[in-house]
Amino acid sequence: MKLAVIEGDGIGREVIPAAVKVLDAFGLDFEKVPLELGYTRWERTGTAISNSDIETIKGCDAILFGAVTTVQDPNYKSVLLTIRKELDLYANIRPVKPLPGIIGVTGRSDFDFILVRENTEGLYSGIEEIGPDLCWTKRVVTRKGSERIAEYACKLAKKRRNKLTIVHKSNVLKSDKFFLNICRQTATANGVEYEDMLVDSMAYSLMMHPEKYDVVVTTNLFGDILSDMCAALVGSLGLVPSANIGEKYAFFEPVHGSAPDIAGKGIANPLAAILCVKMLLEWMGEQRYPVIDEAIAHVLLKKIITPDLGGKASTLEVGNAVAEFV
Amino acid sequence: MKLAVIEGDGIGREVIPAAVKVLDAFGLDFEKVPLELGYTRWERTGTAISNSDIETIKGCDAILFGAVTTVQDPNYKSVLLTIRKELDLYANIRPVKPLPGIIGVTGRSDFDFILVRENTEGLYSGIEEIGPDLCWTKRVVTRKGSERIAEYACKLAKKRRNKLTIVHKSNVLKSDKFFLNICRQTATANGVEYEDMLVDSMAYSLMMHPEKYDVVVTTNLFGDILSDMCAALVGSLGLVPSANIGEKYAFFEPVHGSAPDIAGKGIANPLAAILCVKMLLEWMGEQRYPVIDEAIAHVLLKKIITPDLGGKASTLEVGNAVAEFV
């Protein structure tokens, strides 16, 4: 098993080493392949990610990723979008689950659902045209893309409460009627209970009744918006992990960015990155992954927490405490 | 002044009469033109809205609208989308402001902002193609569409705290870089302070820091999603009004739907429809519109409220109480 480790920029360089401590505590046989990608690299060399980097990554099985800073420069190629595309990471998975003792913006902690976002098409097609007075982007929905994300969501639902919510805007977009129909058929074929929701109603409902949901499947940009919104339920964008999964590869990244304002101080919260390690272990089939939840509950109870949660611990202290418990 | 009054279906038939009582209390010189449109009409005649209805509406100055039930039938033409398009109602305005004593999902009441949604293009272009294996919809952003919505938002900001937030996804969509640039130029030309936010970050930020915003401008579907989400801040979709405004016409509708489950019982909450009357009066230049806020504060304090807010009053009782205060 080969793991590419990409710290990236800013706090990515702090949370990933802490998360790696936790991973190491499992004593698994890993070859780690460190790679420098992103803004710092771009400043130094003029490329954020090169073809040879992509080849190196393709030689690995999985990727643990911190964060990269992006710049508004036509020559700057998004590292994240490039890797998603090159490795065909079609499923973007974001679990939305409260952490013990951490209260989100609605004050409730009775929810536990997973957002499954189609990660390769929709408005991310890259098919666009720019004119002086009119620009357009094609939102593309394919049968293959919809089928495989629906299959993924159904498999997940069967391991959980067997309930799928399909999110779409089929009252306006024919492409979403298509997506909805394929998801319904896939759910029926898999014996998964399903319902569907318009994306606008869903944004409201997730805030009002998050306890209702189990697995939620949707198209690319809707998933992008809803998953950030749901971080408010958990309490902070700094606490949510994500996985980008394909047939062959898997890529794990905390949802937070590189946070230049707090970078270099050793105070960044590593819990999202540590939860990425949990997702990595689960993906590999390592049965001991739930111990990470226990370890996190333990450090939260002991108040070994970073300043953003009201504590005094450093990034590495939290990482070490979780690793020790493991 | 001619006002088309379209109750529509379900609770639209209950909240609009209550709202009309409030309007009548202002003693203004109005000609009311009642029109039956929507699902009930479709069942009876096979058309939800006809060309001659549109002509009648175009003969009016403004429209007060309840709600229509939609059906999944290829022959069913959306009344709402048809009217928006025919009257070129390019600005969809949704104020997000707490009502006295009503606590939203985050428990806070220190926010007061207005969402300005471009209402004619983006993913609502209707330019789509459906194949057996691939479907697409064109997301269209024009200079004209972006300029006029940015102008509208700037005018609004100047009457308020002079702060504009431009919401986009320009890191993925070139059409949104175009939108963002036009909004920035318009803000600069108007002397309005501005900032910009990615739509995913904005969904999070609106939940975490709603107090930060004054006027928020965005493209069609992003506005659709964010505005429903923001109803959770206020406490209920049943409490938020909206205006669809064009050069010539204006159309006012509560954000809630026809709610078939509670229709016919006389218990629907008319406050959103009454807030639509307030928006109508403001649009007309009638200076007394703020008295509606006072009247609503009064009925809320006196607990003359419908069952959804924990009260026992009927739709019409609330309408009468607000009208009396006025």
Ligand SMILES: CC(C)[C@H](C(=O)O)[C@@H](O)C(=O)O
């Ligand atoms: C950085 C950006 C391109 C990315 C996306 O839109 O997918 C991010 O918001 C995410 O959710 O991973």
Ligand SMILES: CC(C)[C@H](C(=O)O)[C@@H](O)C(=O)O
């Ligand atoms: C009914 C639907 C077409 C409409 C929209 O998407 O604009 C509604 O959600 C709204 O926000 O007014």
